[in-house]
Amino acid sequence: MSGNSFGKIFRITTFGESHGPAVGVVLDGCPAGLELHEDDIQKELDRRRPGQSEITTPRDEADKVEILSGVFEGKTTGTPVCMVVYNKNQQSKDYGDVKNLFRPGHADYTYFMKYGIRDYRGGGRSSSRETIGRVAAGAVAKKLLSLKDIKITGYVKQIGTVKGEKFDEDFIERNPVRCADSEKYQEMKNYILKAKDRGDSVGGIVEVIIRGVEPGLGEPVFDRLNADLAKAILSLPAVKGIEFGRGFDVVYACGSENNDEISPHGFLSNNAGGTLGGISTGQDIVFRFPVKPASSILIPKQTIDKFGNSREVVTKGRHDPCVAPRVVPVAEAMASLVIVDSLMINKNKKISDFS
Ligand SMILES: Cc1cc2nc3c(=O)[nH]c(=O)nc-3n(C[C@H](O)[C@H](O)[C@H](O)COP(=O)(O)O)c2cc1C
Numbered sequence: 001m002s003g004n005s006f007g008k009i010f011r012i013t014t015f016g017e018s019h020g021p022a023v024g025v026v027l028d029g030c031p032a033g034l035e036l037h038e039d040d041i042q043k044e045l046d047r048r049r050p051g052q053s054e055i056t057t058p059r060d061e062a063d064k065v066e067i068l069s070g071v072f073e074g075k076t077t078g079t080p081v082c083m084v085v086y087n088k089n090q091q092s093k094d095y096g097d098v099k100n101l102f103r104p105g106h107a108d109y110t111y112f113m114k115y116g117i118r119d120y121r122g123g124g125r126s127s128s129r130e131t132i133g134r135v136a137a138g139a140v141a142k143k144l145l146s147l148k149d150i151k152i153t154g155y156v157k158q159i160g161t162v163k164g165e166k167f168d169e170d171f172i173e174r175n176p177v178r179c180a181d182s183e184k185y186q187e188m189k190n191y192i193l194k195a196k197d198r199g200d201s202v203g204g205i206v207e208v209i210i211r212g213v214e215p216g217l218g219e220p221v222f223d224r225l226n227a228d229l230a231k232a233i234l235s236l237p238a239v240k241g242i243e244f245g246r247g248f249d250v251v252y253a254c255g256s257e258n259n260d261e262i263s264p265h266g267f268l269s270n271n272a273g274g275t276l277g278g279i280s281t282g283q284d285i286v287f288r289f290p291v292k293p294a295s296s297i298l299i300p301k302q303t304i305d306k307f308g309n310s311r312e313v314v315t316k317g318r319h320d321p322c323v324a325p326r327v328v329p330v331a332e333a334m335a336s337l338v339i340v341d342s343l344m345i346n347k348n349k350k351i352s353d354f355s
């Protein structure tokens with residue numbers, strides 16, 4: 001177990017480091033015959049790409065994808081699909097100062113303790129450059145889901161203390177904060193920019209809605225659909241938790257308010273967030289997660305070097321002042337991978353399916 005792979009039937013292994021030659025993914029288990037072009041992948045990678053606005057890292061990467069295998073004459077062949085993006089704008093010399101230091105909030109300390117060696121050029125393997133592979137595979141999953149009219153939409157619900165209240169789906173795609181509330185967008189952006197001016201960073205909350213999932217997806221005990229989604233989301237850098245439906249607020253509710261009543265026309269509410277007993281109800285699956293403020297900040301902080309000496313560190317280089325807007329397409333990709341995998345696992349559960 002190396003921890004670099006995810007999924008049971010629709011399986012991915014990501015590879016690469018932030019400042020190495022390339023990052024990417026090998027996707028195994030994709031059915032043959034799916035029409036797949038680099039453009040399908042590129043449009044999702046373009047949503048994740050850095051260097052696109054003043055509220056994201058200025059590292060300027062085109063993130064152009066190449067499909068190396070598994071596709072012939074525009075269709076998947078049923079063999080592993082390998083997709084690669086070459087890193088072009090590393091500027092690794094900027095990281096010489098932190099070569100022997102553990103940047104607070106980053107994985108430098110834990111990687112060094114675990115492996116005794118660390119790629120100090122940027123975040124190395126722990127950098128979000130790794131999520132390119134997830135987004136590329138997620139784009140294939142999204143294509144499969146579109147055949148079943150399943151749609152996954154993520155958006156920024158909160159930045160710092162600024163809460164979005166509306167949900168304007170068209171607006172999400174058009175604005176760099178990926179906020180669904182057109183009225184709160186400028187306020188959210190200003191909140192990020194003020195922190196950036198101070199050399200600081202801020203956190204946020206992202207919500208994801210999965211529409212069109214049939215009832216019956218997810219396994220009953222350990223591989224509950226909500227548990228699989230939770231693992232997928234918690235496997236993302238900077239994510240510190242997850243809640244479904246009414247979430248942590250269930251603490252304030254009585255059963256009489258929290259149970260989702262059922263009528264002949266369907267459920268009357270969705271406090272559960274789309275699963276019961278770990279199995280999809282057929283309603284929207286709704287979850288949200290907090291994203292911590294990016295660790296790389298220009299405010300001097302105390303740390304140690306790898307020899308145990310006390311040091312002060314300022315994290316130079318190019319960084320996101322807020323991770324939340326950037327994580328949206330990645331979270332959608334992870335959710336897509338889980339839903340496709342669950343659909344593939346969910347075969348032949350009733351004798352009537354076995355024909
Ligand atoms: C899309 C995305 C972009 C990120 N950009 C940055 C960044 O520019 N600077 C930073 O310090 N952390 C950034 N992070 C978070 C770090 O990668 C993460 O905090 C670090 O690897 C330590 O992991 P942990 O926070 O999960 O413990 C980003 C995360 C994601 C998902």
Ligand SMILES: C=C(O[C@@H]1CC(C(=O)O)=C[C@@H](OP(=O)(O)O)[C@H]1O)C(=O)O
Binds near residue numbers: 057121317
């Ligand atoms: C380049 C990207 O964002 C990076 C995410 C990141 C981190 O620690 O996650 C740190 C910075 O990169 P580096 O590894 O060069 O220090 C960001 O610029 C990207 O997401 O494509």
